[in-house]
Amino acid sequence: xxxxxxxxxxxxxxxxxxxxxxxxxxxxxxxxxxxxxxxxxxxxxxxxxxxxxxxxxxxxxxxxxxxxxxxxxxxxxxxxxxxxxxxxxxxxxxxxxxxxxxxxxxxxxxxxxxxxxxxxxxxxxxxxxxxxxxxxxxxxxxxxxxxxxxxxxxxxxxxxxxxxxxxxxxxxxxxxxxxxxxxxxxxxxxxxxxxxxxxxxxxxxxxxxxxxxxxxxxxxxxxxxxxxxxxxxxxxxxxxxxxxxxxxxxxxxxxxxxxxxxx
Numbered sequence: 001x002x003x004x005x006x007x008x009x010x011x012x013x014x015x016x017x018x019x020x021x022x023x024x025x026x027x028x029x030x031x032x033x034x035x036x037x038x039x040x041x042x043x044x045x046x047x048x049x050x051x052x053x054x055x056x057x058x059x060x061x062x063x064x065x066x067x068x069x070x071x072x073x074x075x076x077x078x079x080x081x082x083x084x085x086x087x088x089x090x091x092x093x094x095x096x097x098x099x100x101x102x103x104x105x106x107x108x109x110x111x112x113x114x115x116x117x118x119x120x121x122x123x124x125x126x127x128x129x130x131x132x133x134x135x136x137x138x139x140x141x142x143x144x145x146x147x148x149x150x151x152x153x154x155x156x157x158x159x160x161x162x163x164x165x166x167x168x169x170x171x172x173x174x175x176x177x178x179x180x181x182x183x184x185x186x187x188x189x190x191x192x193x194x195x196x197x198x199x200x201x202x203x204x205x206x207x208x209x210x211x212x213x214x215x216x217x218x219x220x221x222x223x224x225x226x227x228x229x230x231x232x233x234x235x236x237x238x239x240x241x242x243x244x245x246x247x248x249x250x251x252x253x254x255x256x257x258x259x260x261x262x263x
């Protein structure tokens with residue numbers, strides 16, 4: 001799933017909100033004063049209070065150490081869910097886009113399909129066939145990408161697979177879109193940006209997915225199952241395209257427009 005975000009890697013190495021008491025306003029002050037890397041603040045006089053400057057320098061020193069050993073969990077714990085997007089360029093090759101379908105129920109066993117789209121492969125796991133492979137395939141994932149997964153997919157998956165560690169960085173594309181002023185469901189947002197679905201999946205909704213599963217279970221309708229799989233596959237395979245569109249807009253909006261000046 002190609003997504004050229006390497007140019008935005010300095011957003012993380014220029015992050016100062018990892019320091020206690022430092023918010024977006026103080027971070028912007030540092031950027032405006034030319035401090036755009038942890039190295040740059042260690043021995044410098046900073047345009048903030050002495051107390052805040054000490055906190056920034058300690059955090060920058062810790063960040064440099066965590067960066068050297070690729071301790072991404074350290075950053076995730078300090079960034080919080082809102083700013084987890086700053087990790088995306090660093091972890092994209094170990095990221096996984098996740099989307100589930102259900103039979104309309106709310107129990108752990110009501111998951112019917114789990115779609116997993118990574119940098120190198122895609123898996124569509126089907127209940128009754130290979131859905132039990134999810135823990136194995138998820139084991140090496142270092143960052144999860146979803147659309148409203150925080151409110152839907154992850155709670156279901158936690159109930160279905162209680163032994164799996166879901167406490168990894170998670171970028172919810174729905175939240176990313178809201179931050180740049182775009183609301184609505186996944187299909188509406190795709191349409192807004194000119195991302196078209198195949199004839200097989202166009203016009204389908206989550207409730208259609210429930211009905212397709214019922215047709216498969218009740219009639220063993222292979223065409224219904226194939227259409228459901230196609231629908232789920234496009235849910236996950238379109239997420240990188242949306243991020244590719246949204247990421248530059250988010251960077252500019254959140255005061256890190258200086259990243260666009262880096263060649």
